[in-house]
Amino acid sequence: MNFRILGAMATLLVAGCGDSDEAPLPNLTAATTSSLASCADLAARLAYPDTSIMAVNAIAAGTLAVAGKPIPAHCQVQGQMHRRTSAVDGQAYAIGFEMRLPLNWNGRFYYQANGGLDGSVLAATGMVGGGGPLDNALNMGFAVISSDAGHGAPTPFFGIDPQARLDYGYQAVGKLTPMAKALIRGAYGKGPDRSYIGGCSNGGRHAMVAAARYADQYDGYLVGNPGYRLPLAAIANIAGGKTYAALASTPGDPSTGFTAAERGLVSRAVLGKCDALDGVADGLVQDTGACQAAFDLNRDVPTCSGARDGSCLSAAQKSGIGALFSGAKTETGTTIYTSFPYDAGFATAGWASWKFSAPSTRDAGAVGLVWAVPPESVAGFDGATFVANGNLGNMLARVNATSPTYPESGYAFMTPPNGSNLAALKHRGAKMLVYHGTSDPIFSSDDTTAWYEGLRAANGGDAANFARYFRVPGMNHCSGGPATEQFDMLTPLVNWVEKGQAPDSVTAGARGAGNAGGVNSDLPAAWSASRSRPLCPYPKVARYKGSGDVEQASSFACQ
Template sequence: MKRLLALLCTVVAVSALTAPAQAENNTSASDSPQRACSSLTAPRLPGARVTSVTTDIRPAGDVAASSQSPVVRSVPAVCDVTVVLTHPGADDHVTTRVWLPLDTWNGRFQGVGGGGFSASGGESGLAAAVKGGYSAAITDAGVSTDGSTPSAWALDSQGRVNTPLLENFAGRSLHEMAVTGKHLTAAFYDRRTFSSYWNGCSTGGRQGLMMAQRHPQDFDGIAAAAPAANWDRFIPAEIWPQVVMNQAHDFLSPCELNAFTQAAINACDRNDGVADGVVDEPDRCRFNPRALIGERVVCDGTTHRISKADAEAVASIWAGPTTPTGLRLWYGLNKSTPLTYLAATALTPDGARVGAPFPISENWIKYFLERDPAFDTSALTYADFEDLFRQSQREYNKIIGTDDPDLSAFKAAGGKMITWHGLSDELITADGTVDYRKRVERAMGGAQRVDSFYRVFLAPGVGHCAGGNGPVPTDPLAALVDWVEHGEAPETLPASTTTPDSTVITRDLCPYPLHARYSGHGPTASADSYTCRR
């Protein structure tokens, strides 16, 4: 789970269109970086008041690892700007950080997104962007950087939802970060125009979609991977596996859960004509978990027999959330997806196995739906779950749903957007991304028109933002830059992975709804042996 939380909280992003006109600095980095840095001022931000601006020259070197991200080495020297602002009446303090490379700028601005309940990817996100030549910005949105819990900010002193801070987190602070970052970039380099990109995954992916929907002129290009869109639905849906196990009084061990996943992969691996441990189209996998009833599984030296209750629980988890009468509410996990995150269990000191809810989903319910940090989600019935699911939609869709299919303003502004999503994502099912893409097509005149500015690529076997058994996109941001700056729409996204025996597997991910099909000849580990077909 720590790996997934780290991925949720590690995101990089990029943004810039035409820079704001009021670049008040009269000294550019080409003249004197130190003087240009110290004389930078913040832009005017409607609805906000800037309380402080500090600048400093940060020398070249390594950026230390955090609990969220690894160390980033050999980061160039930057002008480090911190802008603090507040929104009158909100009692908030929002910090935006902007790093401006002193002599390695590539002429582009990059916004850096967050993960989980954190709006920011931290200094490591800035460092990765700057190392790539970008000027870069992050915002904390005035909330905690703890991606797993909103306990420090979700409720006010009266126990009510802190709506201004939720609005900051949902999108308001992202726009202010973009305006601030581009203003400072324009002033520091004495450039009026430059390219801008967003590059984020998970919450960072949702942030990218939010910008396309509500602030369509902030970014030229948006790379929104595994987006946490449909937030009001998929976040409560993540507790569904726990509800299923609690209601059945049947808590499967990680070993037993993995047995079901592996059995599904074994049964459906060859559906695409290649035996590679990857299910290319998990929605066409017809494996029935009841086929394992009676099978023995050895876990930590102890033999377990798969029961009917075990199989029924997994079937319900795969099917996804429903009402007590069987009406689907949201999508379930794909059969090739590890179940050990959302269906996690743990042993109590006395040896009993109990559910271990994914903290982001559990805390959404505790703080934003029940408004009670002590609420016990293990007591939820199926009827309770439906009530909470409906409440989440009703109260939060307009604030943070991030599911508006009307991208006409983004298209009119010349924006381009790429989304890729792993089909074995442990946390955010790719079905939500496909659902959104289909709604965009219906709203905007069909697939061909949408492909002209927004493309989706599905990655078989890939987990949340990375990992898994399948090839992971190698540089989707580069593909986005080519599309924005050279008009070269990506026909495929190059992807690769290395197996435990050091075999390098390459694949070209195809734009939805196409799939990479084996040609019948050539090495199955090579992208050259596949073509994009339905």
């Protein structure tokens, strides 16, 4: 076990509620199909309290496509819930949504949990997992909903309104879910037989929160690279921004604090120590846990004796970067978030964007305006100034604070109330699949590993009969990185929920030249364009069988 996650795991164990019984879990029946003749009279059949249907549009087959394949004909329903004017900031708010209802429906409902700050009603297609997807839930026949989570722009200024904060954190899901099921019933003459929720990043957080708060509403939860403790991750990333700015060779450019050449140097050093731990040197660190014991930044990366030239790290860099990987701290030494695993995916543009740009362009606004109590003033707010001059301890205190105007803290409304107690989900026969890239630069897979260890402990040491966690070696945030990161986890989730087929592995592919889902520019040139690997349920690791083509998943086994 990675010793650096023990502290976080211990916290989860204290918070967890024991559930160690071994009684058989219920088996849920499979969904049955239905059909919708047309969209023409649909508006007249759809009604729900505090909901306005703005438009119903017939979408012809082929208007949307996934991986070059036309999505069948369906109806697009656009609407809003709970329109209001805020008494706090005077702005107009509503929960905007769209639903896409297939003419040929598979009997299932999918809640598409979107990422970032939300604020946009994205096309309701439904992710299946991984980068460059080859399919989506709508194409599979699901009825899918997408929402803006209660505010109409992907900016942090909605955080001044207390209700908009809560809708963003968890209440929009709670309000939209019964409405969506009612609209489905009005359209097809029956409600969904089975309901699923899924997303990546903040969308993964939405799904994880729903597993704790709305266990009675969904049968399957698909959680990708979750921002499980998102406010803490954002503050830790601000701490990183400060560190990289202090190490920068070019003032004002934090990317020069850990250059692309230097990040490539560290990635290669990690590979040198860890690549073969799974039985073969193939450019992937599959035994992430063993790697953390095998690799040492101070020992395994040269220390510069002169100027930095990309072939070494300075002593100051090793100290600052090593401290961030061990777990960022406040000015007084309080741990903010968790550790990050050393992996092989640090040299990518995606990793750099999160580490060097996001602190001032994304994290500052969320920390200062959406989660802080009291929030910063909107007038004149500047993210770069907030990062440069802000006190980390003060940020941490304010995301945990409350007031009469903001009775729920930013941390409370963004996280599951008790993430290791999913007894309600478990005992009704629902299932959960979680995945996380081990080179994620913003939400650490160590945090998700600690969460899952807490879940296992709360269930007699094994939660695999209702929840499984898959680490994705080399993958950055939801996609990219030197990784086999194209996979479908929705299909195995449905098969587990409705057929009782628990996934012992999920096959993932590389997105090389000619890939229908798009090419991953982070792939090493030496890899086959169609490399595949099994993703394994934690704590198992994909290990080489000792013979066979190293480019094929069939040459590896989860052990």
